Amino acid sequence: MRVERGMLRYLLLDALRHGPKHGYEMIKWLEEQTHGRYAPSPGTVYPTLQLMEDQGLILAERTEEKSVYRLSESGEKELETQTDFIQGFWERNGQPIPPPALQLESEFVYEDLQDLQRTVERGVNLAQDQQRLQLLRQSLERCKNEIRGVLTGGTLPQPGQPGGRPQHGPRSTGRELEQAIAQLFASEDEVLRQTTERARERGIPSIQVSPLQGKLLQVLAKACQARKILEIGALAGYSGIWLARALPADGRLVTLEIDEMHASVVRESFRLAQVDDRAEVRVGPALETLPGLEVEAPFDLIFIDADKEPYPQYLAWAIRLARPGSIIVADNCVMGGDGLGSVQESPSQFLTGARSYNQRASSDPALCSIALPISSGMTVSVVMAPAV
Ligand SMILES: C[S@@+](CC[C@H](N)C(=O)[O-])C[C@H]1O[C@@H](n2cnc3c(N)ncnc32)[C@H](O)[C@@H]1O
Numbered sequence: 273m274r275v276e277r278g279m280l281r282y283l284l285l286d287a288l289r290h291g292p293k294h295g296y297e298m299i300k301w302l303e304e305q306t307h308g309r310y311a312p313s314p315g316t317v318y319p320t321l322q323l324m325e326d327q328g329l330i331l332a333e334r335t336e337e338k339s340v341y342r343l344s345e346s347g348e349k350e351l352e353t354q355t356d357f358i359q360g361f362w363e364r365n366g367q368p369i370p371p372p373a374l375q376l377e378s379e380f381v382y383e384d385l386q387d388l389q390r391t392v393e394r395g396v397n398l399a400q401d402q403q404r405l406q407l408l409r410q411s412l413e414r415c416k417n418e419i420r421g422v423l424t425g426g427t428l429p430q431p432g433q434p435g436g437r438p439q440h441g442p443r444s445t446g447r448e449l450e451q452a453i454a455q456l457f458a459s460e461d462e463v464l465r466q467t468t469e470r471a472r473e474r475g476i477p478s479i480q481v482s483p484l485q486g487k488l489l490q491v492l493a494k495a496c497q498a499r500k501i502l503e504i505g506a507l508a509g510y511s512g513i514w515l516a517r518a519l520p521a522d523g524r525l526v527t528l529e530i531d532e533m534h535a536s537v538v539r540e541s542f543r544l545a546q547v548d549d550r551a552e553v554r555v556g557p558a559l560e561t562l563p564g565l566e567v568e569a570p571f572d573l574i575f576i577d578a579d580k581e582p583y584p585q586y587l588a589w590a591i592r593l594a595r596p597g598s599i600i601v602a603d604n605c606v607m608g609g610d611g612l613g614s615v616q617e618s619p620s621q622f623l624t625g626a627r628s629y630n631q632r633a634s635s636d637p638a639l640c641s642i643a644l645p646i647s648s649g650m651t652v653s654v655v656m657a658p659a660v
Pocket residue numbers: 479480481504505506507508509510511512528529530531534556557558559577578579
């Protein structure tokens with residue numbers, strides 16, 4: 273486990289709050305208190321201690337063999353500025369490591385939580401009247417109450433009851449199945465995990481593709497031997513990293529993003545993922561940036577994942593910027609079936625975008641398409657050669 277840059281000093285101050293210690297004792301203390309999760313290396317700890325001593329946060333008593341440190345008054349004050357961080361750290365890491373089955377179950381809970389967040393965010397986008405938003409809040413309130421009941425030891429729902437586990441096996445819901453597949457085929461590395469973590473810290477919503485979708489994008493990029501990829505909707509660069517990693521060394525990913533703050537996080541993500549030699553973000557409304565890309569076409573894979581209303585226009589551009597054999601993928605196209613209904617009866621602009629997209633993708637002879645029920649649904653199309 274790693275701790276955010278600059279935060280180790282607070283853990284060291286916290287260790288000294290529990291009594292004077294020399295450097296190695298602090299490392300051992302942290303290792304013991306976190307049940308082996310966190311043991312900073314001496315190479316990081318000793319320079320940090322030196323700096324803290326120079327800044328007057330700790331006081332050293334030196335003997336021939338070692339330096340024993342204790343907290344100074346200004347160290348105590350400094351520590352108080354970070355009580356939230358310290359409390360959060362110990363809440364996450366102070367408990368014994370649960371057995372693997374419990375760990376897996378906890379991961380499912382976090383996945384479900386992310387899924388719930390996406391569903392609610394989508395609901396807020398879709399709800400166009402106050403009454404619907406109020407219903408949404410009431411529904412969340414009921415959900416929170418039920419969770420509080422479960423956490424405080426109320427009666428647990430039985431398998432088969434609403435809220436209970438399915439009776440036909442532990443991994444039988446769509447979400448759990450996705451997770452099991454992702455664990456085998458699409459596990460995230462530290463770089464990808466930190467990309468979402470950093471985005472969350474900057475207040476960017478967690479609406480990136482799932483690891484399973486990221487891997488699917490890679491598989492599709494490999495299938496069409498992509499050398500040039502275009503993405504519409506970069507967010508924090510998460511899907512961009514999956515895509516860029518599928519490119520050969522001289523490949524190119526161009527990702528379009530309307531929001532300058534998102535774009536600056538994307539640049540950082542690409543740099544940290546070491547794909548900035550082949551991946552770049554261009555800022556502006558996609559419909560204004562796309563015409564300028566004609567000189568760089570054709571793109572081998574085009575991934576559409578931005579605002580939903582212009583999805584049909586994005587598809588038209590994607591076809592224009594593609595070649596026969598290119599693959600076009602669009603995210604959020606199924607939405608539990610809502611994205612498959614009739615365009616004429618669409619309840620919102622948001623759904624109209626997905627429905628019109630699917631209508632064209634499923635009927636245009638220039639495309640061979642399928643919608644996949646993965647996360648909120650991806651429509652995948654292969655661009656066909658013109659009939660002769
Ligand atoms: C769903 S997120 C993209 C997620 C990203 N593909 C991933 O999985 O990591 C949509 C992004 O599209 C951007 N966006 C929205 N409207 C846009 C537009 N008209 N042009 C370009 N980007 C847009 C948003 O700012 C947001 O960052």
